[in-house]
Amino acid sequence: MNEILEVRNLTKQYPGFSLNKISFTLEKGYIMGFIGPNGAGKTTTIKLIMNLIRRDSGEIKVFGLDNIKNELEVKERLGFVYDDNHFYNELTVLEMKKIIAPFYSQWDDGVFKDYLERFELSPRKKIKDLSKGMKMKFSLVIALSHHAELLILDEPTSGLDPIFRSELLDILVEIIQDENKSVFLSTHLTTDLDKIADYITFINQGELVFCESKDELMERYGLVKGGNELLDEELKKEFVGIKQSSYGFTGLTSDIHRARQLFGSSVLIEKASLEDIMLYTVRGGKPCLTC
């Protein structure tokens, strides 16, 4: 069994928002980027995986185990990093560790000390005196000190400066050098994922858009640029999203080969970034505000 995380037909309804039959899987040894605009349902999905909120229907298996029926066993092997600080502000790093460590049978004080030194975190410093980046690092130290096999990170890089972000991404890459570990990373900063992700799961308005390997996505999606005279209503439907101005159009295609067949050499076809894919998919055919 290679799947470390399996989500099938996951549904959760709130007044005004619903997560609708989301399905994806993550295998051991990979980093999955979980992307979508704010309010797409990323945090809701993570809270469902962590069993912080109750699912209406569907199935979540972590390490092949149901995340509710085997909650303790699953959480023993999970590490989590949330976007906000949830630790007690008045306590020091060491006191916080004293609270958390007894809950994990695999807790390793040696690893904890090593990471504190590496991240230059003082054990005597109070949580409230740590910067946002340091708090995030402390969360990561906790996650790594009990030898978590799956790391779940919810927007860990938001609000961090580029140096911190880069450092975090390097650590994540280092973690999956152990092929039994995986990382599930939600973010709306897609440039982070361009660097490190193996798979991308994209959700929008509670619906799954795709779950694919990043390399395949990069090969399949493309930005098509050309003059407006090349487009008609039928051809516009070929694009995931399209921006038009008086100078011409730029459209995102999910099938570069078909775009080449349709337009030949009359258009310029460029590689699309994850940001392009997200932006065009979310905006669809709506006019761009900046054009």
Place this chain on the structure above:
Amino acid sequence: MFNLLMKDLLIQKKTLGYLLFYIPILLLVFTSTSMEGDIAVVLYATSTCFIVYLLIAGACSYDEQNRSEVFLNSLPIRRKDIVFSKYLSILVYAVFGLTAGILIALIYNVLGLGEPVRYPAVKDLFGALCGAIIIGAAYYPLYFKFGSIKTRLLHVIVIMAIFLIPAGLVWLVEKYSQGTAVNLLTQVLNSPDWLWAVGCGVVIVTILLVSLAGSLRIYENKDIS
């Protein structure tokens, strides 16, 4: 569960330190009160209930301020253990409260501030524990359902109801009822101490179990966000 209990004490280390300052304040209140009869019962019950409330509300407030339920429920902990540990903490806080009461009695007696106050007997321990359980049993279901801020207000109402409803019923029976009800009430009020203790014990345990069951039901089904 023990770890959760230790967690509640560790996050309140400042409050526990402040307890040392509360003792002279309680002593001052106690010495300025001119009460007749066995004032030791009142001293031990008051100090216990006061400190139990302070520590219960304090721990819950720290959890809410730091939104720590999110990280606690992400650890390998069962929700029911979080609830059980809160109820178990009532006992620990009651020990702190009772210790404070004994210290007050000790200082009062050593300084010779009035008629010597006796040290706690079984009935004082029983009374203090009943008070502590009522406070905790009323607090936790409200906290798990509504959070710390709303609970502070609602808790006062529930506690007043718990104490005022029986007194109100006695008053109503005495004023408006005749015959059997009055006889029954007279019999109850004149019951021997042991019967009162058993009756109170049954009522308190029932309140505790109902409260615990309610808290478990609320928290097991709660969305933590």
